[in-house]
Amino acid sequence: MALNLCLDNPANGSTSAQTRCEVQAESAYDRRMNAAYGALLRTLPRRAAGELRNAQRTWLAFRDAQRMADAALFATRQGTMYVPMQGGSATRVVRDRALQLEASLRILQIEAQ
Template identity: 35%
Template sequence: MKYLSYLIVLAIFLTPAFAGDAADPIAAEADKCFKTPQGETTAGMTACSHQAYIAYDKQMNELYRRVMESVDPQSQERIREAQRRWLAYRDAQRRADDGPWRADRGSMASPDIEAMNIDAVRQRIQELRYYAP
Protein backbone atom coordinates (compact mmCIF):
# COMPACT_ATOMS: atom_id res chain seq x y z
CA MET A 1 0.00 0.00 0.00
CA LYS A 2 2.80 2.45 0.81
CA TYR A 3 4.29 1.94 -2.64
CA LEU A 4 0.93 2.68 -4.27
CA SER A 5 0.69 5.88 -2.21
CA TYR A 6 4.22 6.84 -3.23
CA LEU A 7 3.31 6.31 -6.88
CA ILE A 8 0.22 8.48 -6.57
CA VAL A 9 2.16 11.37 -5.07
CA LEU A 10 5.01 10.92 -7.54
CA ALA A 11 2.54 10.96 -10.45
CA ILE A 12 1.76 14.59 -9.69
CA PHE A 13 5.38 15.45 -10.44
CA LEU A 14 5.23 13.62 -13.76
CA THR A 15 2.01 15.04 -15.22
CA PRO A 16 2.11 15.85 -18.94
CA ALA A 17 1.74 19.59 -18.30
CA PHE A 18 5.20 19.54 -16.76
CA ALA A 19 6.95 17.02 -18.98
CA GLY A 20 9.13 19.82 -20.35
CA ASP A 21 10.61 20.41 -16.92
CA ALA A 22 12.82 17.31 -16.99
CA ALA A 23 15.56 19.10 -15.02
CA ASP A 24 13.19 20.43 -12.35
CA PRO A 25 15.35 20.60 -9.20
CA ILE A 26 12.31 20.85 -6.90
CA ALA A 27 10.81 17.64 -8.28
CA ALA A 28 14.22 15.95 -8.07
CA GLU A 29 14.57 16.97 -4.42
CA ALA A 30 11.05 15.74 -3.65
CA ASP A 31 11.82 12.43 -5.35
CA LYS A 32 14.91 12.00 -3.15
CA CYS A 33 12.80 12.79 -0.09
CA PHE A 34 10.15 10.20 -1.07
CA LYS A 35 12.85 7.54 -1.38
CA THR A 36 14.00 7.92 2.20
CA PRO A 37 12.54 5.63 4.89
CA GLN A 38 10.69 8.63 6.37
CA GLY A 39 9.37 9.56 2.90
CA GLU A 40 7.70 6.19 2.55
CA THR A 41 5.35 6.87 5.46
CA THR A 42 2.12 8.82 5.10
CA ALA A 43 3.44 11.62 7.31
CA GLY A 44 6.71 11.59 5.40
CA MET A 45 4.97 11.78 2.03
CA THR A 46 2.99 14.75 3.29
CA ALA A 47 6.14 16.45 4.60
CA CYS A 48 8.08 15.83 1.37
CA SER A 49 5.18 17.14 -0.68
CA HIS A 50 4.78 20.19 1.54
CA GLN A 51 8.47 21.05 1.17
CA ALA A 52 8.02 20.90 -2.61
CA TYR A 53 4.88 23.03 -2.38
CA ILE A 54 6.75 25.72 -0.43
CA ALA A 55 9.57 25.70 -3.00
CA TYR A 56 7.13 25.96 -5.93
CA ASP A 57 5.23 28.75 -4.18
CA LYS A 58 8.50 30.66 -3.79
CA GLN A 59 9.29 30.03 -7.46
CA MET A 60 5.84 31.32 -8.44
CA ASN A 61 6.31 34.49 -6.38
CA GLU A 62 9.75 35.17 -7.88
CA LEU A 63 8.40 34.64 -11.39
CA TYR A 64 5.44 36.92 -10.71
CA ARG A 65 7.82 39.65 -9.52
CA ARG A 66 9.93 39.32 -12.69
CA VAL A 67 6.82 39.40 -14.86
CA MET A 68 5.52 42.54 -13.16
CA GLU A 69 8.87 44.26 -13.70
CA SER A 70 8.85 43.43 -17.41
CA VAL A 71 5.37 44.36 -18.62
CA ASP A 72 3.60 47.63 -19.36
CA PRO A 73 1.31 49.28 -16.75
CA GLN A 74 -1.94 48.08 -18.32
CA SER A 75 -0.67 44.50 -18.40
CA GLN A 76 0.57 44.85 -14.82
CA GLU A 77 -2.93 45.78 -13.70
CA ARG A 78 -4.52 42.82 -15.49
CA ILE A 79 -1.92 40.30 -14.35
CA ARG A 80 -2.10 41.61 -10.77
CA GLU A 81 -5.89 41.17 -10.77
CA ALA A 82 -5.58 37.64 -12.17
CA GLN A 83 -2.94 36.74 -9.57
CA ARG A 84 -5.03 38.12 -6.73
CA ARG A 85 -8.02 36.12 -7.88
CA TRP A 86 -5.91 32.98 -8.26
CA LEU A 87 -4.53 33.44 -4.73
CA ALA A 88 -8.05 33.93 -3.36
CA TYR A 89 -9.14 30.71 -5.08
CA ARG A 90 -6.10 28.85 -3.75
CA ASP A 91 -6.72 30.05 -0.20
CA ALA A 92 -10.43 29.14 -0.39
CA GLN A 93 -9.54 25.68 -1.72
CA ARG A 94 -7.07 25.10 1.11
CA ARG A 95 -9.73 26.08 3.65
CA ALA A 96 -12.14 23.63 2.01
CA ASP A 97 -9.45 20.95 2.06
CA ASP A 98 -9.14 21.37 5.83
CA GLY A 99 -12.87 20.94 6.47
CA PRO A 100 -14.43 18.40 8.85
CA TRP A 101 -15.13 16.04 5.91
CA ARG A 102 -11.46 15.12 5.94
CA ALA A 103 -11.69 13.17 9.21
CA ASP A 104 -13.56 10.39 7.42
CA ARG A 105 -11.21 10.06 4.44
CA GLY A 106 -8.29 8.21 5.97
CA SER A 107 -4.63 8.99 6.34
CA MET A 108 -3.90 9.29 2.62
CA ALA A 109 -6.06 12.40 2.32
CA SER A 110 -3.16 14.58 3.52
CA PRO A 111 -0.55 13.57 0.92
CA ASP A 112 -3.20 13.46 -1.80
CA ILE A 113 -4.36 16.99 -1.02
CA GLU A 114 -0.78 18.25 -0.78
CA ALA A 115 -0.07 16.71 -4.20
CA MET A 116 -3.09 18.49 -5.67
CA ASN A 117 -1.88 21.78 -4.17
CA ILE A 118 1.48 21.22 -5.85
CA ASP A 119 -0.25 20.53 -9.14
CA ALA A 120 -2.19 23.80 -8.85
CA VAL A 121 0.83 25.98 -8.09
CA ARG A 122 2.87 24.34 -10.85
CA GLN A 123 0.05 25.05 -13.28
CA ARG A 124 0.01 28.69 -12.19
CA ILE A 125 3.77 28.88 -12.78
CA GLN A 126 3.19 27.66 -16.32
CA GLU A 127 0.55 30.34 -16.82
CA LEU A 128 2.82 33.09 -15.50
CA ARG A 129 5.63 31.96 -17.81
CA TYR A 130 3.59 33.19 -20.76
CA TYR A 131 4.10 36.74 -19.53
CA ALA A 132 7.79 36.39 -18.64
CA PRO A 133 10.45 37.93 -20.84
Template identity: 35%
Template sequence: MLLPILLLFTHLITPNELLNAPNTWQILTEKPNHPIEQWTRHCTAKEYSNQALMHCYQQAYDKWDQELNQIYHQLRLQLDTTGQNKLRQAQRRWLAYRDSEFDLVKHLYGHLEGSMWSLIIVITKMDIVKQRALELDDYLTTLQFEKLSQ
Protein backbone atom coordinates (compact mmCIF):
# COMPACT_ATOMS: atom_id res chain seq x y z
CA MET A 1 0.00 0.00 0.00
CA LEU A 2 2.94 2.32 0.53
CA LEU A 3 3.88 2.59 -3.18
CA PRO A 4 0.58 4.16 -4.34
CA ILE A 5 0.76 6.59 -1.43
CA LEU A 6 4.30 7.59 -2.36
CA LEU A 7 3.26 8.03 -6.00
CA LEU A 8 0.46 10.24 -4.78
CA PHE A 9 2.77 12.42 -2.70
CA THR A 10 5.45 12.70 -5.37
CA HIS A 11 2.72 14.01 -7.68
CA LEU A 12 3.21 11.20 -10.19
CA ILE A 13 -0.44 10.33 -9.71
CA THR A 14 -3.37 12.40 -8.48
CA PRO A 15 -5.77 11.21 -5.78
CA ASN A 16 -8.52 10.77 -8.35
CA GLU A 17 -6.22 8.80 -10.66
CA LEU A 18 -5.27 6.56 -7.77
CA LEU A 19 -8.88 6.02 -6.77
CA ASN A 20 -10.14 5.52 -10.31
CA ALA A 21 -7.34 3.30 -11.61
CA PRO A 22 -8.73 -0.08 -12.66
CA ASN A 23 -8.65 -2.53 -9.78
CA THR A 24 -6.46 -0.29 -7.60
CA TRP A 25 -8.65 -0.59 -4.54
CA GLN A 26 -9.39 -4.24 -5.20
CA ILE A 27 -5.67 -4.92 -5.24
CA LEU A 28 -5.00 -2.81 -2.15
CA THR A 29 -7.87 -4.11 -0.04
CA GLU A 30 -9.47 -7.46 0.48
CA LYS A 31 -13.00 -6.14 0.66
CA PRO A 32 -13.31 -3.01 -1.47
CA ASN A 33 -17.09 -2.91 -1.05
CA HIS A 34 -16.96 -2.89 2.74
CA PRO A 35 -18.88 0.18 3.99
CA ILE A 36 -15.80 1.55 5.76
CA GLU A 37 -13.75 1.19 2.56
CA GLN A 38 -16.47 3.00 0.63
CA TRP A 39 -16.59 5.75 3.26
CA THR A 40 -12.80 6.10 3.17
CA ARG A 41 -12.71 6.33 -0.63
CA HIS A 42 -15.45 8.95 -0.57
CA CYS A 43 -13.73 11.00 2.15
CA THR A 44 -10.28 10.90 0.57
CA ALA A 45 -11.56 11.53 -2.96
CA LYS A 46 -12.67 15.03 -2.04
CA GLU A 47 -9.65 15.95 0.10
CA TYR A 48 -6.21 16.96 -1.11
CA SER A 49 -4.32 18.48 1.80
CA ASN A 50 -2.35 16.19 4.08
CA GLN A 51 -4.24 17.55 7.08
CA ALA A 52 -7.62 16.75 5.52
CA LEU A 53 -6.45 13.31 4.39
CA MET A 54 -5.08 12.70 7.89
CA HIS A 55 -8.52 13.49 9.30
CA CYS A 56 -10.16 11.05 6.85
CA TYR A 57 -7.77 8.24 7.67
CA GLN A 58 -7.94 8.87 11.41
CA GLN A 59 -11.72 8.59 11.21
CA ALA A 60 -11.34 5.43 9.11
CA TYR A 61 -9.00 4.03 11.77
CA ASP A 62 -11.63 4.75 14.43
CA LYS A 63 -14.32 3.08 12.32
CA TRP A 64 -12.16 -0.03 11.77
CA ASP A 65 -11.38 -0.17 15.48
CA GLN A 66 -15.11 -0.08 16.30
CA GLU A 67 -15.74 -2.71 13.63
CA LEU A 68 -13.00 -4.91 15.09
CA ASN A 69 -14.53 -4.72 18.57
CA GLN A 70 -18.04 -5.48 17.29
CA ILE A 71 -16.87 -8.47 15.25
CA TYR A 72 -14.79 -9.76 18.17
CA HIS A 73 -17.86 -9.76 20.43
CA GLN A 74 -20.05 -11.38 17.76
CA LEU A 75 -17.44 -14.06 17.16
CA ARG A 76 -17.08 -14.69 20.88
CA LEU A 77 -20.81 -15.39 21.13
CA GLN A 78 -20.50 -18.09 18.44
CA LEU A 79 -17.82 -20.03 20.34
CA ASP A 80 -17.90 -22.53 23.17
CA THR A 81 -15.91 -21.83 26.34
CA THR A 82 -12.70 -23.32 24.95
CA GLY A 83 -13.04 -21.32 21.75
CA GLN A 84 -13.73 -18.15 23.70
CA ASN A 85 -10.58 -18.68 25.75
CA LYS A 86 -8.52 -19.30 22.62
CA LEU A 87 -9.97 -16.20 20.95
CA ARG A 88 -9.28 -14.09 24.03
CA GLN A 89 -5.69 -15.37 24.17
CA ALA A 90 -5.16 -14.76 20.45
CA GLN A 91 -6.63 -11.28 20.69
CA ARG A 92 -4.39 -10.37 23.61
CA ARG A 93 -1.37 -11.51 21.62
CA TRP A 94 -2.60 -9.58 18.59
CA LEU A 95 -2.99 -6.45 20.74
CA ALA A 96 0.64 -6.83 21.85
CA TYR A 97 1.65 -7.25 18.19
CA ARG A 98 -0.41 -4.20 17.21
CA ASP A 99 1.17 -2.06 19.90
CA SER A 100 4.66 -3.20 18.87
CA GLU A 101 3.94 -2.46 15.22
CA PHE A 102 2.56 0.97 16.11
CA ASP A 103 5.76 1.70 18.06
CA LEU A 104 7.91 0.51 15.17
CA VAL A 105 6.03 2.57 12.58
CA LYS A 106 6.25 5.65 14.78
CA HIS A 107 9.98 5.06 15.27
CA LEU A 108 10.62 4.51 11.55
CA TYR A 109 8.59 7.40 10.18
CA GLY A 110 7.94 9.73 13.12
CA HIS A 111 11.25 11.57 12.90
CA LEU A 112 11.17 12.11 9.12
CA GLU A 113 10.45 15.58 7.83
CA GLY A 114 7.28 16.32 5.94
CA SER A 115 3.64 15.93 6.84
CA MET A 116 3.25 12.96 4.51
CA TRP A 117 5.06 10.75 7.05
CA SER A 118 2.46 11.48 9.72
CA LEU A 119 -0.17 10.52 7.18
CA ILE A 120 1.67 7.29 6.36
CA ILE A 121 1.78 6.45 10.08
CA VAL A 122 -2.00 6.87 10.38
CA ILE A 123 -2.66 4.86 7.21
CA THR A 124 -0.36 2.06 8.36
CA LYS A 125 -2.07 1.90 11.75
CA MET A 126 -5.46 1.86 10.05
CA ASP A 127 -4.35 -1.01 7.79
CA ILE A 128 -3.13 -3.07 10.75
CA VAL A 129 -6.48 -2.75 12.55
CA LYS A 130 -8.45 -3.22 9.32
CA GLN A 131 -6.64 -6.47 8.56
CA ARG A 132 -7.45 -7.87 12.00
CA ALA A 133 -11.09 -6.85 11.66
CA LEU A 134 -11.26 -8.60 8.29
CA GLU A 135 -9.57 -11.72 9.70
CA LEU A 136 -12.06 -11.96 12.55
CA ASP A 137 -14.90 -11.28 10.12
CA ASP A 138 -13.72 -14.19 7.98
CA TYR A 139 -13.76 -16.45 11.07
CA LEU A 140 -17.25 -15.26 11.95
CA THR A 141 -18.54 -15.72 8.40
CA THR A 142 -17.12 -19.25 8.27
CA LEU A 143 -18.76 -20.20 11.58
CA GLN A 144 -22.09 -18.73 10.52
CA PHE A 145 -21.92 -20.53 7.18
CA GLU A 146 -21.14 -23.83 8.91
CA LYS A 147 -24.13 -23.40 11.24
CA LEU A 148 -26.43 -22.70 8.29
CA SER A 149 -25.22 -25.75 6.38
CA GLN A 150 -25.82 -28.15 9.28
Protein backbone atom coordinates (compact mmCIF):
# COMPACT_ATOMS: atom_id res chain seq x y z
CA MET A 1 0.00 0.00 0.00
CA ALA A 2 2.76 2.46 0.91
CA LEU A 3 4.51 1.59 -2.34
CA ASN A 4 1.40 2.40 -4.37
CA LEU A 5 0.96 5.70 -2.54
CA CYS A 6 4.58 6.58 -3.23
CA LEU A 7 4.37 5.62 -6.91
CA ASP A 8 1.01 7.38 -7.38
CA ASN A 9 2.29 10.63 -5.88
CA PRO A 10 2.68 13.12 -8.75
CA ALA A 11 5.90 14.35 -7.14
CA ASN A 12 7.38 10.90 -7.75
CA GLY A 13 6.85 10.82 -11.49
CA SER A 14 10.52 10.72 -12.41
CA THR A 15 12.44 7.51 -12.93
CA SER A 16 14.73 8.26 -10.01
CA ALA A 17 11.79 8.98 -7.69
CA GLN A 18 10.01 5.78 -8.73
CA THR A 19 13.21 3.83 -8.16
CA ARG A 20 13.51 5.43 -4.72
CA CYS A 21 9.93 4.30 -3.97
CA GLU A 22 10.89 0.73 -4.87
CA VAL A 23 14.06 0.85 -2.76
CA GLN A 24 12.09 2.16 0.23
CA ALA A 25 9.44 -0.54 -0.22
CA GLU A 26 12.05 -3.27 -0.48
CA SER A 27 13.69 -2.00 2.70
CA ALA A 28 10.35 -1.98 4.52
CA TYR A 29 9.58 -5.53 3.38
CA ASP A 30 13.08 -6.60 4.42
CA ARG A 31 12.42 -5.26 7.94
CA ARG A 32 9.10 -7.12 8.04
CA MET A 33 10.76 -10.30 6.80
CA ASN A 34 13.51 -10.08 9.42
CA ALA A 35 11.00 -9.39 12.19
CA ALA A 36 8.89 -12.41 11.24
CA TYR A 37 11.99 -14.58 10.82
CA GLY A 38 13.29 -13.59 14.25
CA ALA A 39 9.91 -14.21 15.87
CA LEU A 40 9.68 -17.62 14.24
CA LEU A 41 13.17 -18.59 15.40
CA ARG A 42 12.27 -17.59 18.96
CA THR A 43 8.98 -19.47 18.87
CA LEU A 44 9.71 -22.67 16.97
CA PRO A 45 11.13 -25.78 18.62
CA ARG A 46 14.86 -26.28 17.99
CA ARG A 47 14.52 -28.73 15.06
CA ALA A 48 11.91 -26.64 13.26
CA ALA A 49 13.96 -23.49 13.85
CA GLY A 50 16.96 -25.23 12.30
CA GLU A 51 14.92 -26.16 9.24
CA LEU A 52 13.72 -22.57 8.94
CA ARG A 53 17.29 -21.32 9.25
CA ASN A 54 18.34 -23.64 6.41
CA ALA A 55 15.37 -22.51 4.30
CA GLN A 56 16.22 -18.86 4.89
CA ARG A 57 19.83 -19.40 3.87
CA THR A 58 18.62 -21.11 0.70
CA TRP A 59 16.17 -18.26 0.08
CA LEU A 60 18.98 -15.70 0.46
CA ALA A 61 20.95 -17.56 -2.22
CA PHE A 62 17.82 -17.58 -4.42
CA ARG A 63 17.30 -13.84 -3.86
CA ASP A 64 20.87 -13.10 -4.88
CA ALA A 65 20.67 -15.38 -7.94
CA GLN A 66 17.37 -13.78 -8.96
CA ARG A 67 18.91 -10.32 -8.71
CA MET A 68 21.72 -11.44 -10.99
CA ALA A 69 19.25 -12.95 -13.46
CA ASP A 70 17.19 -9.75 -13.39
CA ALA A 71 20.31 -7.65 -13.90
CA ALA A 72 21.17 -9.76 -16.95
CA LEU A 73 17.64 -9.40 -18.29
CA PHE A 74 17.46 -5.65 -17.79
CA ALA A 75 20.96 -5.23 -19.27
CA THR A 76 19.38 -6.29 -22.57
CA ARG A 77 16.96 -3.34 -22.44
CA GLN A 78 17.57 0.30 -23.22
CA GLY A 79 15.80 3.16 -21.56
CA THR A 80 15.39 4.57 -18.10
CA MET A 81 11.92 3.08 -17.66
CA TYR A 82 13.53 -0.28 -16.97
CA VAL A 83 15.39 0.96 -13.88
CA PRO A 84 12.29 1.11 -11.62
CA MET A 85 11.04 -2.12 -13.22
CA GLN A 86 14.20 -3.85 -12.05
CA GLY A 87 13.71 -2.33 -8.62
CA GLY A 88 10.15 -3.60 -8.60
CA SER A 89 11.34 -7.11 -9.34
CA ALA A 90 13.69 -7.00 -6.35
CA THR A 91 10.91 -5.62 -4.17
CA ARG A 92 8.51 -8.42 -5.13
CA VAL A 93 11.02 -11.14 -4.23
CA VAL A 94 11.53 -9.72 -0.73
CA ARG A 95 7.81 -8.91 -0.32
CA ASP A 96 6.83 -12.48 -1.13
CA ARG A 97 9.26 -13.91 1.43
CA ALA A 98 8.10 -11.43 4.08
CA LEU A 99 4.47 -12.40 3.50
CA GLN A 100 5.37 -16.08 3.59
CA LEU A 101 7.16 -15.79 6.93
CA GLU A 102 4.38 -13.63 8.38
CA ALA A 103 1.85 -16.29 7.34
CA SER A 104 3.95 -18.95 9.09
CA LEU A 105 4.02 -16.82 12.21
CA ARG A 106 0.22 -16.46 12.12
CA ILE A 107 -0.08 -20.25 11.93
CA LEU A 108 1.93 -20.55 15.14
CA GLN A 109 -0.29 -17.99 16.83
CA ILE A 110 -3.55 -19.86 16.12
CA GLU A 111 -3.34 -22.17 19.12
CA ALA A 112 -1.64 -19.58 21.30
CA GLN A 113 -4.80 -17.49 21.44
